[in-house]
Amino acid sequence: MILLQNSGEPIYRQIADQLKEDILTGKLKQGEYLPSIRSLAKDLKISVITTMKAYELLEAEGLVCAAQGKGFLVNAQDSEMLKEQHIRRVESSLLEAISAAKIAGMTDGELEEMLRTLLTMEDV
Amino acid sequence: MESVIEVIDLKKRFKGFTLDIPELKIPKGFATALIGENGAGKTTLLNCIAGVRLNYKGHIRYFEKWQDEERDREENGVREQIGYVGSGLYFLPQWDIGQIEKLSGLLFQNFHPERYRELCRELAIVSGETSGKKVSELSDGNRMKLMLAAVFARDTSLLALDEPASPLDPVMRERLCEMIREYLDQGNGERSVLFSTHNISDMENVTDYAVIVEQGRVAEQGFVEDLKEKYVLVKGETSAVEAARPALYSISESRYGFEGLCLSENLDRLAGLSVSLERPSLFQISVAVMKRNSQIKRGNKA
Numbered sequence: 001m002i003l004l005q006n007s008g009e010p011i012y013r014q015i016a017d018q019l020k021e022d023i024l025t026g027k028l029k030q031g032e033y034l035p036s037i038r039s040l041a042k043d044l045k046i047s048v049i050t051t052m053k054a055y056e057l058l059e060a061e062g063l064v065c066a067a068q069g070k071g072f073l074v075n076a077q078d079s080e081m082l083k084e085q086h087i088r089r090v091e092s093s094l095l096e097a098i099s100a101a102k103i104a105g106m107t108d109g110e111l112e113e114m115l116r117t118l119l120t121m122e123d124v
Numbered sequence: 125m126e127s128v129i130e131v132i133d134l135k136k137r138f139k140g141f142t143l144d145i146p147e148l149k150i151p152k153g154f155a156t157a158l159i160g161e162n163g164a165g166k167t168t169l170l171n172c173i174a175g176v177r178l179n180y181k182g183h184i185r186y187f188e189k190w191q192d193e194e195r196d197r198e199e200n201g202v203r204e205q206i207g208y209v210g211s212g213l214y215f216l217p218q219w220d221i222g223q224i225e226k227l228s229g230l231l232f233q234n235f236h237p238e239r240y241r242e243l244c245r246e247l248a249i250v251s252g253e254t255s256g257k258k259v260s261e262l263s264d265g266n267r268m269k270l271m272l273a274a275v276f277a278r279d280t281s282l283l284a285l286d287e288p289a290s291p292l293d294p295v296m297r298e299r300l301c302e303m304i305r306e307y308l309d310q311g312n313g314e315r316s317v318l319f320s321t322h323n324i325s326d327m328e329n330v331t332d333y334a335v336i337v338e339q340g341r342v343a344e345q346g347f348v349e350d351l352k353e354k355y356v357l358v359k360g361e362t363s364a365v366e367a368a369r370p371a372l373y374s375i376s377e378s379r380y381g382f383e384g385l386c387l388s389e390n391l392d393r394l395a396g397l398s399v400s401l402e403r404p405s406l407f408q409i410s411v412a413v414m415k416r417n418s419q420i421k422r423g424n425k426a
Contacts, residue, residue: 049349
């Protein structure tokens with residue numbers, strides 16, 4: 001896990017985002033426990049309250065649930081919801097590409113062309 | 125939230141200064157920082173809690189179980205559970221490192237000599253096996269390390285540390301933060317740490333709860349992540365300063381612009397002004413709270 005001190009993004013959100021990624025990609029599986037808040041704080045060299053806040057954020061998004069006295073457990077991920085999450089990421093990346101294309105003065109045709117070319121390339 | 129310490133109506137009067145804390149709860153399982161200007165009452169409060177200072181009015185409750193009058197009864201083991209490091213030296217100068225080991229073993233059942241020796245080596249208080257080194261021969265930094273070694277060598281549930289970071293170099297401050305995190309992790313929610321500090325930035329990454337003391341009173345407190353949402357750091361050009369001023373909690377101006385803290389609930393009063401907003405650090409929040417409160421006391425406009 002990589003945490004940036006001066007990115008403007010709160011540390012708890014960076015932690016939550018990276019754990020979310022692990023859950024959505026299946027690296028962290030349903031029924032697995034997240035590391036305890038205090039051991040994660042120790043390993044990441046941050047305060048306990050920050051990791052706790054990250055876990056609470058994941059809980060609010062329905063990705064994990066708190067098991068009384070045992071820590072946080074990864075929830076069963078609804079495959080529809082998973083797909084939805086991924087689609088939303090594609091959408092936001094494309095929007096970012098569109099705004100960059102506008103700044104660069106590319107036409108819609110040129111942008112579509114570029115996407116098509118990229119799609120035909122391997123390893124993408 | 126459970127509390128490890130509960131302070132009720134605590135009053136301690138000195139000439140020209142009164143510590144007055146109607147209610148204060150230190151959360152269990154976390155690291156709490158006591159922050160405040162010199163003479164704000166941090167040490168007095170910490171010493172009352174640690175049971176080092178006994179002549180106060182009011183009550184302190186320990187581990188949601190024991191009252192202050194029960195603290196000093198040996199069979200309750202409250203003192204065994206508290207590890208205290210003071211700002212004044214409480215080891216006599218002529219004691220050596222080996223004698224401190226023997227004395228700590230006599231005073232506390234939960235003292236582990238081998239852990240103490242290991243910490244003394246690891247913290248590089250002495251090079252090699254020189255347990256005959258006297259306290260008087262140690263630098264301020266090494267004396268602090270020695271007190272920390274003696275306290276971390278015990279199995280306790282609460283550490284009360286007065287300015288532990290001050291005499292330490294940056295590498296050791298980092299190590300101190302690590303030791304606190306390990307201590308909390310091993311306690312699995314049952315251990316708590318309370319420390320006072322001026323080195324807010326160095327200790328921020330180990331601070332869960334902050335209590336800002338000013339003129340003998342608690343001026344602000346809360347979990348650090350909550351405080352960082354309660355206040356917003358506002359920066360703007362000089363042209364916006366007069367319009368922004370009434371909405372700000374604190375402000376500092378320069379030739380090129382201003383910077384200040386705004387309570388999140390007042391943010392809408394800055395609507396329409398061209399200012400940038402940032403999440404404040406604990407250091408920025410603490411300084412703003414301290415300044416504002418000492419200004420109020422001096423009768424100036426905040």
